[in-house]
Amino acid sequence: MGIFDSPQDIQNSLLEWFRENGRYWIPWKLKKDGSVPRSGESISPYGIWIAEVMLQQTQLKVVIPYWKKWMKCFPTLSYLAEADLENLLMIWQGLGYYSRAKRIHQSSKILVEFVGKNRDQDPDSWPNQIDKWMSLPGIGRSTAGSIISSAFDLPTPILDGNVKRILSRLLAIERKSIRDERKLWEFSSLLIERQSPRDFNQALMDLGAIICTPKNPSCSSCPLQNFCVAYTKYDPEDFPKKEMTKIKPLQEIGIGLVFNQKGELLIDQRLENSSMGGMWEFPGGKKIPNESIVKTIERELKEELGIVVNVGEKLLSFEHAYTHKRLNFTVHICAWISGQPKPLASQKLLWVSPDKLFDFPFPAANTKIISELHKHLCIGNKNL
DNA sequence: CAAACGTGGCA
DNA sequence: TTGCCAAGTTT
Known part of the structure; x- marks a missing residue:
């Protein structure tokens, strides 16, 4: 049994696992019963966009307090677009990769045009096309996919570190060549569940964070164990192959x-x-x-x-x-x-x-x- | 396209 | 303590 023969089985197993074990407590995500997060927090394309940019190369645990501070200081796109870059950097201080704050600042001006003046409270006014999001500075294919699947529940694939690791192991793809990268994107697209893409993408990321971890993966409790070539034939920890560590001068x-x-x-x-x-x-x-x-x-x-x-x-x-x-x-x-x-x-x-x-x-x-x-x-x- | 890019958590 | 590395994008 492999990923090609049974995408539906993989989807079902993963979604079933997610309903029990998913991180529904993430502040900007829908709760398990489908309700929006408690007051003071919001589910909005705006909040999701900020969260997804903060999460680039940054752990969820680190992001959460920054996201809360941010939403308090810049509660809407309109506030953000009017703010000075230096105020954004004040909130971003300590989070790293500061060009992200600058690109959010640039993107906010463009998004105001996309969304329309005073329409940013209505999610339907926000763009939901991959091209629109990817045209914004600091937003690549994976971040765009996360935003669109999370905010609009549309089947848009993602390929962050978690998904790369899971798919590399499922397929036993070892190398990080450009061709492998393309393969992984194809699998992410092929695999994405059409009925509940929001939950499916989140399930992938949660599985990567909780079960299919870089070190000591909990294969014994993995819902995808039977589909995983790395588990069946090799050592999952060997996938994806690690980069050579360079000496820092x-x-x-x-x-x-x-x-x-x-x-x-x-x-x-x-x-x-x-x-x-x-x-x-x-x-x-x-x-x-x-x-x-x-x-x-x-x-x-x-x-x-x-x-x-x-x-x-x-x-x-x-x-x-x-x-x-x-x-x-x-x-x-x-x-x-x-x-x-x-x-x-x-x-x-x-x-x-x-x-x-x-x-x-x-x-x-x-x-x-x-x-x-x-x-x-x-x-x-x-x-x- | 390989290299550059910040930081804190964690083993 | 030291080194690895996390929800990647840009040039």
Whole structure:
């Protein structure tokens, strides 16, 4: 018995499992009895769109509190489309992949046109075609499929990490070639249940999260056990084949906390098109071989701000791992000596009082610095 | 098309 | 503690 011979058996087994074990408690999803979530939460194309973007490469557990905060601050598409990017980034702070917030911001303007002014409360006004959704920045085929199946209950296939893993195992497809990728999309399309595609896609994702996990899959309680070639003939953990892990290079970074006479601190806003664009940070940069970190800070602040500083005591140093590199930050307190600061390598500069730092969106490495600085200055701040 | 891209949870 | 990796998309 295989997936080709018995798509209906697979559908039935999976949906039956879902009715018992599905994660109906996910805030933006319909409840088991078909009712909408309790008040304060909503089932809407809007809420589902935001959730699906937040969920890109991000665990459900991490997303939920961010989604709730977001829906409170930007309850509708109209609110969102009027909001400033910086307010979006404030909510997104800590969630990672900040370009997603920027693309949501861009998409909101386009969606207002698609949906029509003041029509965003009516789900029927929202687009339900794959092409429309995929035309939006930050939305690819899988996210579009999730949104459409979840919001409109239309049979649109998805292929996220969960579904890739499940289908790879069902079919014992090992390699991650472009051809295999196409095959997996075909199976996702072939398999999708026509009567309740919303539940079917959610069932796939829930199975991937609960049973068909990357490590130690619970094959003994899997409703698809009998259909699974990887289980029957091989070791499910070998599918899909893992990527070679690359070594992340380690770089030394010197950061200067520059104070003026008023006790204000110099921060800069990252260039819009750089990584973490639009986020704020403390100025600094990469150490050159054979350069002291103090010299690095002096040089970088001269190059990027056009100022001369006196590098003082070290506040802290720590390592922060990004996707493709590791950075070792060394942070020194600095005194501003001369030169009017200019945003030579950033889009904006600001002198701010240390207790106002939490009004700006900072990436995680910088919040570590802020937290240490506040300890150093004995500022009690429960927000950080 | 291979590489880039943030972070926190978890073993 | 260190390393893996999660509801992917873009360039």
